[in-house]
Amino acid sequence: MATSSRLVTSLRRISTPRVAPSFQRFRFRPANQIRWITAASSEPHQPDADGTVKGAPAPAKTIAFTSEKYDVQRDSKYAQLSEDHVKYFQELLGSESAVVDGVSKDATEDIEPFNSDWMRKYRGHTKLVLKPQTKEEVSKILKYCNDNMLAVVPQGGNTGLVGGSVPVFDEIVINLQKMNKIRSFDDVSGVLVADAGVILEVADNFLAEHNAIFPLDLGAKGSCQIGGNVSTNAGGLRLLRYGSLHGNVLGIEAVLPDGRIIEDLSKLRKNNTGYDLKQLFIGGEGTIGIITGVSILCPQRSPAVNVAYFALESYEQVQKAFKEAKGQLSEILSAFELMDGRTQRIVHDVTGKKMPLDGDHPFYVLIETSGSNADHDSEKLQAFLEHVMETEIVSDGVLAQDQTQIQELWSCREGVTECLGHWGGTYKYDLSIPIAEMYQVVNDLRDRLTEAGLLGKEDSPVIDVVGYGHMGDANIHLNIPVRGYDKKIEKLLEPWVFEWVQKRNGSISAEHGLGISKKPFIGYSRTETMLGLMRQIKDTYDPNGIMNPYKYI
Amino acid sequence: MSGLRILVPVKRVIDYAVKPRVNRAQTAVETTSVKHSMNPFDELSIEEAVRLRERKTVPVEEIIAFSAGPPKAADILRTAMAMGADRGIHVQVDEQTPLEPLGVAKLLKKVVEASNSNLVILGKQSIDDDAGQTGQMLAGLLDWAQATQASKVEIGDGGEVTVVKEVDGGVETVRAKLPMVITTDLRLNEPRYASLPNIMKAKKKPLEKKTLKDFDLEAAPRLKTVKVTEPPPRKGGVKVEDVDGMIGKLKELGAL
Incomplete structure (x- = not known):
């Protein structure tokens, strides 16, 4: 999970005091970069284009090979890469930088970033990276691979969470970074x-x-x-x-x-x-x-943005607040993010920053509105806020008064992922569950781990079980921060979590996808009939099976 | 001693996180449909006034938030009241003819006299025109002691004010008797969020609307803005194909 260098960078970002003890912040911080913090992230915060994380690839040697971690064998139907293949691609793509060749020479260092992911969870053995510039080049590459039974992995920014964009064995990486117009x-x-x-x-x-x-x-x-x-x-x-x-x-x-x-x-x-x-x-x-x-x-950009942050006493109140928000803010509501009290306490403990609200509350919600007319929006928001306060749906709350406060409030939500990794690692589940039962999974799992004696004591291997996520989309991120990855914990988590979700007709992967990590569990969310149809589709489009093998379904 | 009667002038400015743009005619910065907020230094002033009250070493009788500006300036007075000011005074000034620092200082002098304030806490500057003059001018007009760029304020029960000031490369500690003018710097405190219950309470707090005429003032500007220009844009870089290309380019530029 988060390496120390990554964590330090991210924490520094979060813990920037509200008013930095220096005038510099006023003068030198370009406005357009601030958006980075505001940018609502789904799941986790990842290296940024100008960011520190990307520039410092940690020694990838320590990442275990996916092929060893997962029960998967190289399919012998795929051909082994030869120098002839490489030569073909070099002639096809022309430019020196479009082919990273690890076949005819040693290019381990150059290839490593394409072989592993940013979370340092997955690592492949590829020896060749191609960076086509046009669709015609892509077409020729794929045709050649198809004819020669060479497996490929399409790769974009390689920021996925389930290992979908990194090779497992020696699949050729086709990176699209040069098609950027x-x-x-x-x-x-x-x-x-x-x-x-x-x-x-x-x-x-x-x-x-x-x-x-x-x-x-x-x-x-x-x-x-x-x-x-x-x-x-x-x-x-x-x-x-x-x-x-x-x-x-x-x-x-x-x-x-x-x-x-x-x-x-x-x-x-x-x-x-x-x-x-x-x-x-x-x-x-x-x-x-x-x-x-x-x-x-692409919709119109909203010039007027407001952010409020509430404390609520129960999950029932959270649902009521969501209903009211939809009713009263309707078209201007642009985010309704749920964080439980434990995540906020962890953010506070790890970053040491002052939280927007005093006291401990079991649930927090961040609401964002975006609209075209600041006056209309704030009138609506005021009415909504008064209503939820008066009817005691929310017990406390703050409303951002300026752009800086908007960013500060967002950092309470966005900082969660990084802070969870503080103790060593996090087991993450990205689940879709009908909204009424969405949070129950967190409590049930916490009880389960406490009973097993893995949680609750000062030095327990499991730090906590927390839930946060996109309430508006009935999507919860169930996270289990731990001191280290441990088979004993994993046995209690899986398949229990998936069975729990299946019983409620939820999805075991709401937005992160399947990749290699969720592939074995798709059956919890899709029936055999559907899987059969999916396989037929795959065979129709990709009869030789060269596209991103060992993953998905 | 009797209690503190604190006046906190606040200004509505373009939000500091927003990049200001110069208008086409190059006469001013574009303000329409741009997010405005309270001048960050003024937020510190309000926060400090509220903290003085919470500290209870000296009783605070009242905290007045004051602003001279367009009708929308009332919004930030409400914010100030949500943070803890007791009432607000809004002097409506046309956006096209904003006051200059001396005009503001003269106006503040009248407000201080009318509300019998004995402490004025203001931001050391507003981030829009960066003049950084109002506090000092006000102290001069009132003939009061002043401490600028405060990073710590302590008031003893005998009315002695000790202020730690930010100075170049360090701090300076000064002491004076009330009445006094203090201007705030960034390290002074961390302003609080306006909580929902307080935002609602603030709606019911009194907000007086005034004009310059009510104070027998005219504030014709003495300066004419001739031209406003943006800093020259950063020159874009070039992309190189590969490492050799980069080395070649660096050599070309004489960097290697």
């Missing part, structure tokens, strides 16, 4: 067309100049690429307001394993002509083709 933006319809490798934050900054906003926001925005976002159907914070990528993506351009290119960069919102094939690529995690371009509907 914004192709067009129509400010009447709000349709953006861009290459898959455009970094989310770059796209969002571009849109900001046109008073539009990318309908997705997450902590890794400085590194992740929109092609990867679409391929994994990333959720994030703005989902409550703008909906999922299944609705916002209007078209894609994708390359199939046999080299055929699907040209469907539609700019139409309506198109009822046959099966909607692009939906298979959205959240397909690169198992049936590589997305090389996206056209996406």
Whole structure:
């Protein structure tokens, strides 16, 4: 999990005092960077484009190979990479920097960042990284791989949480970072067309100049690429307001394993002509083709943003508050984030920063509104706040009075992930559960671990069981901060958590996807019939199975 | 001694986290539909006044928040009252003809006299025009003691005020008797959030609306803004293909 260097950086960021003891903060901190903190992250905070984390790749040698950690064998149907293969790719792509060749020479260091993920959980054995610049190049690469039975892994910003974008064995990494052009933006319809490798934050900054906003926001925005976002159907914070990528993506351009290119960069919102094939690529995690371009509907950027932070006494009150928020704030409500009291205490203990509210409360909620008219919004918000205070739905709360306070309040939510890793590690579950029962999983698991004697004492191996997440999307992040990863704990967690979710018809992976880590558990959320159909789809698109093998379904 | 009657002037400025933009005509900074908040130094002033009351070493009779500005300035007076000020005074001034520091100081002098204040705590500067003059001018006009850039304020029950000031490379401790003018610096305190119950209470606190005429003042500007310009944009970098390209470029620039 969080390495010490990463943790220190992140903590420093969080613990910046409200008013820094120096005038510098006023003068030298460029406004556009501040957004980094505000950026609502879904799950966890990740290295930023200009960020410190990315620039300091820790010695990857210490990450265990995925192939050893998971029960998986290299499929002998795939060919071994040879120097001839490399030569073909070098001639095809031309430029020196487009091929990182570890076959004919030793390039371990250059290849390492493509072989492992930022969480240092997954690590592959790839010997070749290709960075195509055009869809035609992607097409030729895939056709060649398909003909020669070479397995591939499409890779974007490599910020995933489930090991979907790192190779397991020697699959060729096809990294899209060189396809990074914004192709067009129509400010009447709000349709953006861009290459898959455009970094989310770059796209969002571009849109900001046109008073539009990318309908997705997450902590890794400085590194992740929109092609990867679409391929994994990333959720994030703005989902409550703008909906999922299944609705916002209007078209894609994708390359199939046999080299055929699907040209469907539609700019139409309506198109009822046959099966909607692009939906298979959205959240397909690169198992049936590589997305090389996206056209996406981008809403107007809201000039007026308000943030409030409440304390509530029970989960019932949280649900009431959510209902009231939907009712009274309706169209301006842009985030409703839940954090339990334990996460906030951990943030406080780890960062030492002053929390917005005094006293301990079992639940906290962060509400954000975004609208077009500051006066209207604040009038609505005031009415809502008065109502929830008077009816005692919330027991205490604060309202940010300026941009700095907005960021401070957001950091109470965003700082959670990093702080949880403070003691050594965190087991993370990203679950969708019907809202009424959503938080119960946290209490049940806590009871289970306490009974087993793993939690509750000063030196227990488990620090706590906490829950936080996107209340508005019925998506909870169940996190178990521990002193170290331990089989004894894992046995109590799995499959118990998945069975718990299955009983309530929830999903074992709400927004993080399957990758390699959730693949064995998909049966808890999908029936055999559905899995059978999924496998048929996979076989239709990728009969040789070269696309991102050993993962997904 | 009798209690403290604290006056805290506050200003509505463009939020410090917002990047200001110069308008097309280059006559001013664009203010329409830009987020405004309380001048951060003034937040410190309010916080300090409220903390003096909470500390209870000297009774605080009242805390008045004052602002001279456009109608919207009432919002930040409400914020000040939500943080703990007892009442507000709002002198409406047209946005097109803002007051200069001397005008504000003259106005504050009248307010101090009318409300019989014995302590004025102001921000050391406002982050929009960065003049940093009002506190000093006010102390001069009132002929009061002044301590600028305060990072710590202590008031004894005999009315002695000890202020630790931020000075270049260190601190300086000064002492004076009330009445006094204090200007605040960043290290002084950490302003609180406006809590919901207090925001609601603040709505019921009195907010007086006044004009310059009520104080027999005219404040014609003495300065004319000739031109406002943005700093030159940073020059963009260039991308190189690979390491050799970078080395070549560095050599070309004479860096290697």
